[in-house]
Amino acid sequence: MTDLIKGVKKPLRLGRGISYILLVTSKDVIHSFSIPDLGIKIDAIPGRINRIVKKCERPY
Numbered sequence: 001m002t003d004l005i006k007g008v009k010k011p012l013r014l015g016r017g018i019s020y021i022l023l024v025t026s027k028d029v030i031h032s033f034s035i036p037d038l039g040i041k042i043d044a045i046p047g048r049i050n051r052i053v054k055k056c057e058r059p060y
Contacts, residue, residue: 012035023049
C-alpha cells in the first residue's frame with residue numbers, strides 16, 4: 001500500500017485512539033470516497049453532507 005503514496009506530497013497521518021470525523025459532499029455529481037485500509041467508503045452527494053466517524057485502533 002505504501003507504494004501508492006509515493007507521489008503524494010502530504011500523506012494523511014492518523015493517530016491511534018483518536019476519533020476522526022469526515023464530512024463529505026460534492027458540488028456536481030455523486031463521487032465515492034474511500035480509505036480501504038480503514039474500512040471507510042462513503043458517497044459524496046451534491047447538496048448533502050454525509051458524515052462518518054472513525055476511531056483508529058493503531059496509527060496510520
